Amino acid sequence: MLELFIGDKNYSTWSMRPWLVIQHFNIPFTEHLIAFDHFDVDSQFKQSILKINPTGKVPALVDDGFLIWDSLAICEYLAEKFPEKHLWPQDLKQRARARSMSAEMHSSFMSLRSCCDMNLDADLKHIGAQLWQENLKLQHDVKRIEQLWSERPHPDSFLCADEFTIVDAFYAPVVMRFMGYGIAVSANSQRYIDKILAVPAVQQWIAEAQAEFRFVACEEQYRSQV
Numbered sequence: 594m595l596e597l598f599i600g601d602k603n604y605s606t607w608s609m610r611p612w613l614v615i616q617h618f619n620i621p622f623t624e625h626l627i628a629f630d631h632f633d634v635d636s637q638f639k640q641s642i643l644k645i646n647p648t649g650k651v652p653a654l655v656d657d658g659f660l661i662w663d664s665l666a667i668c669e670y671l672a673e674k675f676p677e678k679h680l681w682p683q684d685l686k687q688r689a690r691a692r693s694m695s696a697e698m699h700s701s702f703m704s705l706r707s708c709c710d711m712n713l714d715a716d717l718k719h720i721g722a723q724l725w726q727e728n729l730k731l732q733h734d735v736k737r738i739e740q741l742w743s744e745r746p747h748p749d750s751f752l753c754a755d756e757f758t759i760v761d762a763f764y765a766p767v768v769m770r771f772m773g774y775g776i777a778v779s780a781n782s783q784r785y786i787d788k789i790l791a792v793p794a795v796q797q798w799i800a801e802a803q804a805e806f807r808f809v810a811c812e813e814q815y816r817s818q819v
């Protein structure tokens with residue numbers, strides 16, 4: 594039995610990625626949401642997740658007692674466990690490209706990640722406009738992402754295949770950030786954004802984030818209590 598441990602859907606981008614994959618590909622799993630309070634060692638969150646994952650982070654996947662941690666390793670494990678579901682693109686080169694892009698997401702875009710936290714509940718367009726003026730590194734991150742998105746096989750395809758694959762799950766939280774902070778993108782990028790927003794698993798994540806929303810101060814750079 595697969596058990597996926599995640600954080601608050603409003604904030605947790607790393608949880609969102611494997612959750613979208615497991616949900617989109619209809620893989621049976623049990624979800625355990627470990628609510629964020631803060632990330633100090635004495636937090637409720639740490640007390641709970643440390644019993645499952647010694648890194649003290651989400652996401653974590655437990656398969657009949659066997660732990661897999663880190664979003665990318667979890668997606669790789671699912672791809673190997675369910676080869677018939679084609680979680681990566683079937684074309685060799687597109688598969689390599691999808692892995693390159695996922696790894697780049699995993700290790701880059703520090704400005705976007707640090708100043709534009711995902712916050713599905715918040716409209717932060719005024720903050721986004723200000724950040725855009727002041728932060729050249731943010732502009733650089735967005736430009737690189739738009740370049741990657743523009744190189745998809747067809748304007749109407751997902752990033753590396755006609756179908757949604759792991760790499761799209763890796764960039765879905767970027768779509769959420771662009772929307773929340775009102776980052777203006779090209780018509781071609783907007784086409785990809787619309788495609789991601791039409792994926793039922795993405796819609797479900799957003800709806801559940803809204804339904805379960807809790808204000809978590811340490812995840813809110815730009816808002817005080819709502």
Ligand SMILES: N[C@@H](CCC(=O)N[C@@H](CS)C(=O)NCC(=O)O)C(=O)O
Nearest residue numbers: 605606607632650651652663664665
């Ligand atoms: N590289 C890890 C990052 C995991 C991560 O940073 N998760 C955040 C939640 S989105 C977390 O658990 N933070 C707790 C902390 O930093 O103490 C992955 O891809 O899974």
